[in-house]
Amino acid sequence: MKFKMVLASATALMLSMGVAQAQEKTLTISVYAFAQDEFKELVYDPFEAKCGCKLVVETGNSVERLAKMEANKANPVIDMAVVSMADALQASRAGLTDKVDTTKLTNFGKLYDIAKDPNGDGMSVGYTFYATSIVYRTDKMKVESWADLLKDDVVSHVAFPNVTTNQGPPALYMLGQALGNDTPDLKGPIEAIGAKKDEIVTFYVKSSQLVQLMQQEEIWAAPIGRFSWAPFAKLDLPLAWATPKEGQTGGMNVMVMTKGSKNQDLALEFMDFWLSTEVQTKLAEKLVDSPANAEVKVSDEVAGNITYGEETAKSLKLIPSATALDNRDAWLSEWNATVGQ
Amino acid sequence: MMQRLFAPLTLLLVMIFLIGPFLIIVAASFSAGDTLAFPPQGFSLKWIAKVFTVESFRQSFATSMVLAIGGTFAALVLGIPASYAMSRYPLPGAETVRFMVSMPIIVPGIIVGLALLRYFVIPLGMSITLALFVAHTALVLPYAVRVVSASLANLRSDMEEAAVLLGSSRLGAFFRVVLPNIRGGILSAFILGFVTSFNQVPVSLFLSGPGVRTLPIDMLGYMEIVFDPSIAALSSLLAFLSIGIVFAAERFLGFSRYV
Amino acid sequence: MFQNRAEALALALPAALFAAIVFLVPVALLLSEGFRSAESWTISAYVDFFAEPLNRAVFLRTLKLGLIVTVAAAVIGYATAYAIVSLPPGTKGRMIGLVVLPLMISPVARTYAWIVILGRTGIVNQGLMLFGLTDEPLRILFTETAVFIGLLQLFLPLMVISLISALENLPKDAVPAARVLGANWFQVFWKVILPLTREGLVVGGTLVFTGSMTAYITPAILGGSKVLMLETLLYQQVTVANNFVSASVIAFILIIMSFAANILLRRIATARNKK
Numbered sequence: 107m108k109f110k111m112v113l114a115s116a117t118a119l120m121l122s123m124g125v126a127q128a129q130e131k132t133l134t135i136s137v138y139a140f141a142q143d144e145f146k147e148l149v150y151d152p153f154e155a156k157c158g159c160k161l162v163v164e165t166g167n168s169v170e171r172l173a174k175m176e177a178n179k180a181n182p183v184i185d186m187a188v189v190s191m192a193d194a195l196q197a198s199r200a201g202l203t204d205k206v207d208t209t210k211l212t213n214f215g216k217l218y219d220i221a222k223d224p225n226g227d228g229m230s231v232g233y234t235f236y237a238t239s240i241v242y243r244t245d246k247m248k249v250e251s252w253a254d255l256l257k258d259d260v261v262s263h264v265a266f267p268n269v270t271t272n273q274g275p276p277a278l279y280m281l282g283q284a285l286g287n288d289t290p291d292l293k294g295p296i297e298a299i300g301a302k303k304d305e306i307v308t309f310y311v312k313s314s315q316l317v318q319l320m321q322q323e324e325i326w327a328a329p330i331g332r333f334s335w336a337p338f339a340k341l342d343l344p345l346a347w348a349t350p351k352e353g354q355t356g357g358m359n360v361m362v363m364t365k366g367s368k369n370q371d372l373a374l375e376f377m378d379f380w381l382s383t384e385v386q387t388k389l390a391e392k393l394v395d396s397p398a399n400a401e402v403k404v405s406d407e408v409a410g411n412i413t414y415g416e417e418t419a420k421s422l423k424l425i426p427s428a429t430a431l432d433n434r435d436a437w438l439s440e441w442n443a444t445v446g447q
Numbered sequence: 448m449m450q451r452l453f454a455p456l457t458l459l460l461v462m463i464f465l466i467g468p469f470l471i472i473v474a475a476s477f478s479a480g481d482t483l484a485f486p487p488q489g490f491s492l493k494w495i496a497k498v499f500t501v502e503s504f505r506q507s508f509a510t511s512m513v514l515a516i517g518g519t520f521a522a523l524v525l526g527i528p529a530s531y532a533m534s535r536y537p538l539p540g541a542e543t544v545r546f547m548v549s550m551p552i553i554v555p556g557i558i559v560g561l562a563l564l565r566y567f568v569i570p571l572g573m574s575i576t577l578a579l580f581v582a583h584t585a586l587v588l589p590y591a592v593r594v595v596s597a598s599l600a601n602l603r604s605d606m607e608e609a610a611v612l613l614g615s616s617r618l619g620a621f622f623r624v625v626l627p628n629i630r631g632g633i634l635s636a637f638i639l640g641f642v643t644s645f646n647q648v649p650v651s652l653f654l655s656g657p658g659v660r661t662l663p664i665d666m667l668g669y670m671e672i673v674f675d676p677s678i679a680a681l682s683s684l685l686a687f688l689s690i691g692i693v694f695a696a697e698r699f700l701g702f703s704r705y706v
Numbered sequence: 707m708f709q710n711r712a713e714a715l716a717l718a719l720p721a722a723l724f725a726a727i728v729f730l731v732p733v734a735l736l737l738s739e740g741f742r743s744a745e746s747w748t749i750s751a752y753v754d755f756f757a758e759p760l761n762r763a764v765f766l767r768t769l770k771l772g773l774i775v776t777v778a779a780a781v782i783g784y785a786t787a788y789a790i791v792s793l794p795p796g797t798k799g800r801m802i803g804l805v806v807l808p809l810m811i812s813p814v815a816r817t818y819a820w821i822v823i824l825g826r827t828g829i830v831n832q833g834l835m836l837f838g839l840t841d842e843p844l845r846i847l848f849t850e851t852a853v854f855i856g857l858l859q860l861f862l863p864l865m866v867i868s869l870i871s872a873l874e875n876l877p878k879d880a881v882p883a884a885r886v887l888g889a890n891w892f893q894v895f896w897k898v899i900l901p902l903t904r905e906g907l908v909v910g911g912t913l914v915f916t917g918s919m920t921a922y923i924t925p926a927i928l929g930g931s932k933v934l935m936l937e938t939l940l941y942q943q944v945t946v947a948n949n950f951v952s953a954s955v956i957a958f959i960l961i962i963m964s965f966a967a968n969i970l971l972r973r974i975a976t977a978r979n980k981k
Contacts (some may be wrong), residue, residue, distance in 0.1 A: 134657045139668040142503065164657035165668050169945045174653070176948065177564050181572060183656055268931045270946045308848040309931040314674035318818075321482040322825040324847065337673070340481055435947055442760045446934050454789035458801065461786045461866075464859060465808050468819035472811065475822075485822050485829065529721035536714030544718050547725045552913070553964040554733055555920040557941055558957040561950075566732035585728045588721065593909065600905075601875060617713075642809050649922050666814055682815035689810030693803060 131159040133372045136175070136187035138359070139165035140333070141394045148388045153379050159372060168193045168272065175202050175364065182364045186373040188233065190272050191224050192430035194360045198229040199431070203362045206231050210374045213381040213399065218416050221358065221398040225427045230360035233381060234395035237356040237413045237422055238276050240348040241320075241338050242327035249348035252277075253284035255327060256298060261305045263326035265316055268309040269296075269441040276355035277329040278437075279425055283352045290429050292437055300444030309445065317341065331357070332413045336393055339411070356413065356422040358398075390414070469686065476680035483676055494680040504681060507665035510579075511645055514661060518583030519591070519640035523633065525584075526591030531621065533592075534599040535607070545596075549589040556649025559586070564653050575656040582650050587640035594639060598632025599625070634696060642689070737961075740954035755955045761939070768936040769963065771850065772919040775857045776967075779865040779914045780907065782858075784895070787869035791876075805866050813860060817927045820856050821847060824928075848930045856924040861917045865910035872906025873899070908971045915967040919960055936960055 221232030267273035287294025479489030
């Protein structure tokens with residue numbers, strides 16, 4: 107009985123290995139783990155039907171997936187990836203990516219200018235951008251400036267993004283602006299955070315955890331990306347999206363092509379499909395991703411819950427990728443030395 | 448009097464400590480609210496139902512099952528003879544062998560995952576499934592050797608020697624005398640190995656790849672994005688499945704006699 | 707005892723070879739990265755590592771938490787295991803089942819349960835305030851205390867199980883005999899129980915100590931970056947900084963600490979036995 111079970115599982119294992127090798131015309135993509143149900147319905151399934159190919163999806167956060175691309179450099183398993191702007195630049199500097207042949211993207215001309223070539227090296231194309239600001243309890247506090255987060259009566263109810271997350275450096279950057287100390291090494295804001303590190307509730311890594319902490323009244327405020335706003339809106343708490351006087355920051359996510367991929371044409375076809383007005387509109391309507399395609403039109407209600415329109419996009423104070431990349435190690439060691447102990 | 452009260456009281460407190468979090472997870476599975484909370488907000492089965500609608504959970508569950516059963520079985524096939532050799536023979540370098548097979552416990556999982564990826568999987572061009580299978584076998588091997596060795600140590604060796612003296616072949620003595628007597632130890636090793644493999648995170652983190660990921664990695668990924676009670680629901684379902692297995696093992700084989 | 711060496715080697719070799727190829731060689735290659743410089747071998751990476759105050763603090767914290775969790779698990783483990791072993795067989799089986807139960811639950815989910823329990827509005831704080839032990843909810847989450855609680859719950863079952871199997875082998879009359887001869891409970895433990903259960907303590911202690919030091923999820927979720935431990939630092943070095951040298955240094959330190967713990971526990975146990 108037990109032996110049969112083991113035998114069956116061993117057979118299943120061999121079969122599953124065999125199947126993985128038998129597939130033809132497969133495109134392997136690497137994306138953020140976020141909203142996969144919606145992506146499957148709106149992007150993956152329709153694309154598979156259209157191209158008659160099989161789509162294999164790897165998910166994870168940007169840095170982890172990049173580390174894997176680096177490890178698999180000699181024999182790439184992924185054809186295209188979506189990562190943050192700074193990670194795209196890092197990947198291209200490390201020789202992990204190829205130029206994106208935008209002449210083959212029929213929807214390229216429809217993109218906002220800032221999305222066309224975010225790093226100015228032709229190695230990536232933006233497909234969505236987002237604002238980063240502060241979600242906060244309106245009954246407990248007011249947020250007029252990024253510096254309000256560090257006020258004495260509030261700071262012990264704040265969660266701040268860790269410097270290793272996509273939201274960390276932009277939030278620090280805005281804090282630096284508010285404190286009048288905005289050098290690219292972020293020394294000023296990191297020191298300011300370090301001085302209050304014992305009071306701050308936590309330096310979060312996963313934003314999904316914040317919903318739980320907010321609901322438990324562990325925290326009253328946290329800087330987050332607009333794409334994580336939806337679950338907060340569902341909580342039965344008086345929460346608002348802050349518009350600090352220094353402005354909002356944010357980020358852009360981009361598509362890159364793996365160097366040495368054997369399916370470049372298929373990957374380009376997939377990118378083009380994802381950037382099309384139809385797909386981008388659907389993703390926006392489900393509040394999944396804010397569009398980078400300028401032809402997308404959405405209702406006011408949808409627009410209020412995403413980061414919509416070129417004006418909004420232009421107003422975001424983004425950290426240039428090169429600055430982010432050149433300073434990343436210094437930020438981390440400064441952060442670890444001031445905040446980590 | 449004090450002493451008579453001491454034992455039950457200790458057990459009660461320890462059990463609350465060990466089981467409390469589990470009860471909270473179970474309670475949250477039936478919550479009607481959108482976050483983990485205790486006491487739960489209302490009652491519903493919607494999170495339990497949701498678990499079955501997430502396709503990636505079904506896939507990664509199958510992957511984890513195959514890895515845990517296959518990996519543990521392979522580890523026992525390698526581990527039982529090795530344990531036997533170490534406990535019954537004057538094996539030259541027995542300590543070295545013991546040390547080598549128990550290394551995977553001592554080295555942090557992340558390093559194992561990274562080392563395997565960089566210096567084993569990639570140079571050999573292995574498929575993701577095979578890489579995970581090999582890694583999980585290596586991870587379970589120490590538990591297999593330790594538990595089986597422990598039960599061999601408890602089994603007096605004069606029984607086999609008697610069997611051999613009475614004319615049984617050594618192999619025959621092993622299968623007829625030793626194996627039935629360490630059956631419980633093997634089963635314990637199997638359950639321990641299965642659980643270790645099934646809950647393994649750091650090694651799988653590096654070795655999972657496009658299309659193939661284990662259930663805990665999938666759950667972590669899911670939780671990175673959505674933090675709703677469906678993870679609690681899934682964990683409860685898995686726990687009840689494991690309890691069922693252990694209960695059956697206890698019922699039919701007397702698991703606790705051997706642990 | 708059988709005397710045939712060739713047979714013994716044939717039995718042990720497959721496992722040893724498998725471990726060597728799949729495990730030892732790749733790990734050794736990775737660890738060697740920490741000793742390699744452009745032209746020769748060097749320990750400068752280790753000197754640099756310990757020159758950094760943060761790294762020293764993280765190292766000490768990891769060591770401290772590992773030790774406290776192991777000691778706590780051993781003390782609670784002996785009490786629990788002894789209580790369980792003296793139960794009638796049926797109840798004993800059920801109790802062992804309950805001890806093993808937490809092992810069946812994903813550590814990810816277990817850790818999140820602690821967020822609910824230890825939070826400002828959680829049961830622990832409600833209890834403390836109800837009994838008037840504190841006026842304000844205490845901050846437990848994202849402190850070393852939270853990591854300690856999480857790790858202890860995670861690894862206590864391993865200690866209890868190891869000690870149960872050791873105590874089972876204790877001759878049934880050893881403890882009563884010692885008591886009759888006038889030994890107090892402390893002496894009984896130190897002179898009778900500990901020497902006879904040392905193998906269980908060594909196995910359990912090594913599992914708990916190594917597990918606590920190399921756990922990733924618990925310190926990451928319950929401690930966050932305010933309670934960095936070696937394993938979380940290592941992960942950061944690999945995924946964020948792409949610094950494999952530093953990762954290799956941390957890995958080597960963790961391995962050395964685990965070995966030291968194993969040897970130390972073995973030494974303590976045998977030293978008592980020889981007297």
